[in-house]
Amino acid sequence: MDPLQEMVSRIQRERRHIAMTTSKEPGKDLPDSDVCPICHGTGWVYWRDEEGRENGYRCDCGLVERQIADRKLEFANIPEAFKNLDIRSFDLGVYRKDESRKVIRNTGAAIKYYLDNLDGMRKDGMGLYLYSGTKGSGKTRMAASIANEMVSTYRMQVKFSGSVKIINEIKATWDDKERSESNLLRALSTVQVLVIDDFGTELPKDWIGERFYSIINGRCQDNLITIYTSNLSLQDLKYDDRITSRIKERTFQLPFPEESVREIIAEKNRQTLIAGIKGGNKEA
Numbered sequence: 001m002d003p004l005q006e007m008v009s010r011i012q013r014e015r016r017h018i019a020m021t022t023s024k025e026p027g028k029d030l031p032d033s034d035v036c037p038i039c040h041g042t043g044w045v046y047w048r049d050e051e052g053r054e055n056g057y058r059c060d061c062g063l064v065e066r067q068i069a070d071r072k073l074e075f076a077n078i079p080e081a082f083k084n085l086d087i088r089s090f091d092l093g094v095y096r097k098d099e100s101r102k103v104i105r106n107t108g109a110a111i112k113y114y115l116d117n118l119d120g121m122r123k124d125g126m127g128l129y130l131y132s133g134t135k136g137s138g139k140t141r142m143a144a145s146i147a148n149e150m151v152s153t154y155r156m157q158v159k160f161s162g163s164v165k166i167i168n169e170i171k172a173t174w175d176d177k178e179r180s181e182s183n184l185l186r187a188l189s190t191v192q193v194l195v196i197d198d199f200g201t202e203l204p205k206d207w208i209g210e211r212f213y214s215i216i217n218g219r220c221q222d223n224l225i226t227i228y229t230s231n232l233s234l235q236d237l238k239y240d241d242r243i244t245s246r247i248k249e250r251t252f253q254l255p256f257p258e259e260s261v262r263e264i265i266a267e268k269n270r271q272t273l274i275a276g277i278k279g280g281n282k283e284a
């Protein structure tokens, strides 16, 4: 196919896709409480092949199509909000509790050491495991800043993705003739640096464990850096020790403060708003 023809058919494909995901809006009429009885709200129907390997296809209720339409960023991009943040923009002073300040001081020092010695870390395939039980403590922002640093200063090839996103990408290959699961797994196993955001939030189903094992094991064998963020410590991850022992061996596990920067920001915004209203009243 010549390039022009190829472009035209790509545009047609995309148009068809947009039409499919916007005009039909499958499942739109279902009230939220009506979980699809076939896929039980997962969007996927599963079956096992002769070797006992779990497989699946998209449910007709269209949940997956809606999820795909929602997916604006392409796979493996650093989140828009964190795209231009470098490591210096991470403010260690935002936390309010003494304990938080202590934790972030140590973790911050460890990350600085890690980046200062990145050549050695690369040789050994050492990554990071950033975790805190509390949501909004700055893990994703830090991981994105590190990823930016690796790309801009070290010119490394980095892919940033969420754990759930990776799973959805894998599922999407199951009934896509143009993309194969093995190609995707290979890409995830061989990229120089892989950031897996929110690892462990996904349901620890057998097939998911198998896929992550294959990615993580492949990366370990090739001494490639993997950076994880998680709301669970390594001990609390719901995967078997084929996975956790490999992560343990190939990452520095660094705790984040049990304090939500998200809430601190919300509170600051609220104070600014109140001050603004008071200021406005005075003028009136």
Ligand SMILES: Nc1ncnc2c1ncn2[C@@H]1O[C@H](COP(=O)(O)OP(=O)(O)OP(=O)(O)O)[C@@H](O)[C@H]1O
Residues within 6 Å of the ligand: 089, 090, 091, 092, 094, 134, 135, 136, 137, 138, 139, 140, 141, 142, 198, 229, 231, 261, 262, 265
């Ligand atoms: N040190 C910081 N300086 C400035 N803003 C920060 C800092 N840490 C976090 N934030 C902001 O706080 C919000 C929450 O941070 P982030 O998303 O990184 O938290 P998280 O630990 O990944 O949360 P979750 O557990 O929900 O995934 C974001 O808007 C982020 O930009």
Ligand SMILES: [Mg+2]
Residues within 6 Å of the ligand: 139, 140, 141, 197, 198, 229
């Ligand atoms: Mg996060």
Ligand SMILES: [Zn+2]
Residues within 6 Å of the ligand: 036, 037, 038, 039, 040, 041, 042, 043, 044, 059, 060, 061, 062, 063
């Ligand atoms: Zn369904």
